[in-house]
Amino acid sequence: MTPTPLHCIVLAAGQGTRMKSARPKVLHGVGGRPMLAHVLTAAQKLGAATVHVVYGHGGNAVRAWAEAEAPQALSLHWAHQAEQLGTAHAVQQAMPAIPDDATVIVMYGDVPLVRASTLTPLVDAGRTGLAVLTTTLEDPAGYGRILRDDTGAVIGIVEQRDATPEQQALREINTGFIAAPAGRLRAWLSKIGNDNAKGEYYLTDAVALAVADGVRVEAVQAADASEVEGVNDRLQLAHAERLFQRRQADALMRAGVQFADPARFELRGALNHGRDVMIDVGCVFEGDVTLDDDVRIGPHCVLRDVTLGPGTVVEAHSVLEHCSAGAGARIGPFARLRPGAALGDDVHVGNFVEVKNVTVGTGSKANHLAYLGDGEVGAGVNIGAGTIFCNYDGANKHRTVIDDGAFIGSDTQLVAPVRVGRDATVAAGSTITKDVPDGGLTLCRAREQKHYPNWQRPTKAKRPKP
Ligand code: UD1
Ligand code: MG
Numbered sequence: 001m002t003p004t005p006l007h008c009i010v011l012a013a014g015q016g017t018r019m020k021s022a023r024p025k026v027l028h029g030v031g032g033r034p035m036l037a038h039v040l041t042a043a044q045k046l047g048a049a050t051v052h053v054v055y056g057h058g059g060n061a062v063r064a065w066a067e068a069e070a071p072q073a074l075s076l077h078w079a080h081q082a083e084q085l086g087t088a089h090a091v092q093q094a095m096p097a098i099p100d101d102a103t104v105i106v107m108y109g110d111v112p113l114v115r116a117s118t119l120t121p122l123v124d125a126g127r128t129g130l131a132v133l134t135t136t137l138e139d140p141a142g143y144g145r146i147l148r149d150d151t152g153a154v155i156g157i158v159e160q161r162d163a164t165p166e167q168q169a170l171r172e173i174n175t176g177f178i179a180a181p182a183g184r185l186r187a188w189l190s191k192i193g194n195d196n197a198k199g200e201y202y203l204t205d206a207v208a209l210a211v212a213d214g215v216r217v218e219a220v221q222a223a224d225a226s227e228v229e230g231v232n233d234r235l236q237l238a239h240a241e242r243l244f245q246r247r248q249a250d251a252l253m254r255a256g257v258q259f260a261d262p263a264r265f266e267l268r269g270a271l272n273h274g275r276d277v278m279i280d281v282g283c284v285f286e287g288d289v290t291l292d293d294d295v296r297i298g299p300h301c302v303l304r305d306v307t308l309g310p311g312t313v314v315e316a317h318s319v320l321e322h323c324s325a326g327a328g329a330r331i332g333p334f335a336r337l338r339p340g341a342a343l344g345d346d347v348h349v350g351n352f353v354e355v356k357n358v359t360v361g362t363g364s365k366a367n368h369l370a371y372l373g374d375g376e377v378g379a380g381v382n383i384g385a386g387t388i389f390c391n392y393d394g395a396n397k398h399r400t401v402i403d404d405g406a407f408i409g410s411d412t413q414l415v416a417p418v419r420v421g422r423d424a425t426v427a428a429g430s431t432i433t434k435d436v437p438d439g440g441l442t443l444c445r446a447r448e449q450k451h452y453p454n455w456q457r458p459t460k461a462k463r464p465k466p
Contacts, residue, residue, distance in 0.1 A: 005049035006123060007102045007182065009094045010039055012109030013056030013081040018233040024058030026109035027065055028237055031244045032268025032286060035231060036062065038112035040070055045116035046105070046123060050075045052094035053109070056084060086200030087176070088192045091185070100183035103127045106203065108176050110231045113243055118227055119177065122220045126179020129216035130206060132157070133177035135225040143173035144204050146219055154217040157204035161197035172219070174204060175228040184215060260299070274310065298332065306337075309345065323355075326362070344379070358389075361404065374416065375400035384410035384428065391416045395460035403438070 016025025026036040036053075043051045051074055055062050059080060066076060079093040091106055098104060105123050107114070118133070125131035132154065134146050145167050147156040157174045158167050180188075188206040196202060210217050222228050231237050249262035257277050259265050264281040271285055274293035283297055287305035291297070295308050298316040306320045309327035314320065318332035322339035325331060328346045335349045340357030343349065347360045350367035358372045361379035366372060368385040374397050375389055387408050389400040398416035402408065406420045409428030420426060421438035430444040 003103070003127065004181075005099075005102045006047055007094075007098045007104050008043040008046065008048040008051045009079075009091055009098075009104060009106045010036070010043065010051060010053045010109050011087060011090050011106065011176075012036060012062060013054050013059075013084055013090055014110065015057040015084075016110070016232070019237070020234075024062050025231070026062060027058070028231070029268075030112045030231075030237070030240050031248065034065060034069075035112035035240075036066070036109045037069065039107055039109055039114070040066075040074060040076075042114055042116045042119065043107065044071055044074055046119055048074070048105075049102070050077050050097070052077045052079050052097060054079045054081050054090045054093050056081045086194065086198070087203035088189055088201035088205065091203055092189050092201075095182070095186055095189065098182045100181075100186065102182040103179060104182045104185050105179040106177060108230060111176070111228055112231065112240055113227045113229065113247075114177070114222075115227055118222050118224070119179075122177060122179045125218040125220055127181065129180070129218055130184070130210040131179045131218045131220055132207065133175045133222055133228065134172050134219045135175055135222040135228055136172050137225055138171070140168075140171045140173045145170040146172040146174060148172075154207060154219050155211050156208040159196065159198070159202060159204065175222060176230070177228070178203065178206070180206070180210075184210070184213075188213075269305075280316075292327070301332070372400075374398065375402070377402045378404035378406070378422070380405045381408070382406075383408045384412065386411035388413050389416060390414060394457045396458070406436075 012026045014025060019025050019028060027034045030038060040051060053076060055078060063078060070076060077097050081090050081093045103123060103126055105126060122131045122133050142160050144157045144159045145163055146154060147158055149155050188209040191209055192201050192205045194201050207217055226243050231240050245266060248267050249259060249265050252271060253259065253262060256275055257273055260280045265279060266284045269285060269287040272290040276294050277291045278296045280297060280299040282300040284302045289303050290307040292308060292310040294311045296313045298314055300317050301314050302319045304321045307324040309325060311327055312325050312329040315332035318335040320337040323337040323341035325343040325347065326345035329343050330348045334351040336354045338356035341355040342359045344360055344362040346363045348365040348367055349355060352369045353366050354371050356373045358375050358377060360377045363379055364377050364381040366383035370383055370387045371389055373389045374391040381402050390413050391397050400414045400416045401419040403420060403422040405423040407425045409426050411429045412426050413431045415433045418432055418435060420436040423439045424436045425441045426432060426436060427441060427443035432444060436442045
């Protein structure tokens with residue numbers, strides 16, 4: 001028999017007052033992605049047919065985010081909760097779009113670390129009865145407590161504010177995640193009132209109603225309590241971030257990545273790696289980073305959407321963004337690779353060298369203090385300290401091309417568009433404004449200082465509107 005379709009209801013209507021933020025709580029990030037994104041990923045892994053997001057405060061921002069960024073494959077349904085009258089009321093907003101034969105799981109948008117593998121047994125139990133995800137805490141203050149009878153069967157949940165001192169001593173708590181057959185849940189929701197300390201419609205009252213109906217209530221235990229921690233303020237957000245980062249670092253170490261200190265590594269995206277990759281302290285990786293075998297990243301580097309070939313070394317304090325390098329390259333310390341920097345094998349880019357939108361051929365070197373912007377550098381080229389590609393005339397960008405084997409002396413300005421020929425040598429201190437032929441020495445130093453008072457900067461060529 002094929003299982004009934006699974007519908008996930010994600011509660012995300014809370015204002016998140018304690019974040020003290022203009023941004024809706026569920027859009028605050030963990031590991032570089034909104035908390036809601038993590039919850040949606042878990043829902044997707046569970047095989048949800050549809051995910052119903054119950055939104056309220058800041059709902060437009062949440063929807064705008066989801067429309068742009070949420071996984072395309074997910075079928076999302078939005079249920080607006082105008083007034084927050086409690087968790088049962090929130091769930092009720094989504095129910096009209098859910099068929100009676102479905103299985104429902106209720107998730108919280110502000111519990112980002114929960115694993116699909118933890119929720120799978122909850123969903124399985126929720127196909128036939130009411131399943132509640134519980135855990136046991138040292139300090140259960142603030143949570144709903146699980147009530148059991150003498151035989152150990154779950155008979156109810158009591159909220160902190162409504163609990164007797166004896167009930168408050170119980171340490172098994174309700175995580176908030178529940179699963180149940182949709183038809184049953186609908187019937188229970190219609191019977192839940194708001195006669196309690198908060199005057200809210202409590203979803204947790206479904207437990208006692210299920211017991212009264214003779215429906216089995218199963219408490220599924222979450223082994224790792226940290227997975228089901230909610231985020232209400234910035235302290236808890238930072239705590240969730242640490243847990244998440246540690247989880248990622250642990251998985252990477254198990255897969256063979258070496259960290260100088262796994263507690264001092266931040267991954268806000270995905271890291272693909274080969275064997276014997278080593279990462280020193282204080283690095284931040286964002287987007288998609290791919291490091292081939294034997295890559296070594298020095299301390300305090302930032303890598304965003306970067307691909308590095310085998311044996312490439314990035315020294316301390318380098319910032320690399322939307323760029324790539326082949327095998328055996330040496331980058332940094334203090335190098336800056338900007339979008340479109342494509343370094344070949346064995347290329348050296350040293351301290352205070354900035355490369356943007358330039359292809360650099362095998363074995364070429366720019367070891368100190370240079371700006372390489374918009375162009376192409378061949379193989380075996382040596383670029384001296386202080387070399388600048390003058391790519392920008394104040395309005396337009398132009399390209400600099402340096403052919404294989406050329407040598408650019410220190411403090412050279414290459415005023416683009418310009419080309420330096422194969423095996424050419426440009427003497428130090430030259431300002432090159434015309435193409436340099438292959439081979440030989442080209443030297444261009446001003447004999448005397450001149451001034452042109454009526455010179456005018458070029459103006460930007462107006463592009464026709466598409
Ligand atoms: C709830 C549970 C409690 C459990 C705890 C776990 C109830 C009655 N209590 O308590 O047993 O231990 O979570 O964290 O369910 N929300 C809405 N609309 C509403 C009310 C809430 O979308 O009208 C959302 C909130 O944004 C939040 C979640 O539901 O994501 C839980 O609501 P919250 O008010 O924090 O419930 P708790 O009092 O913490
Ligand atoms: Mg709460």
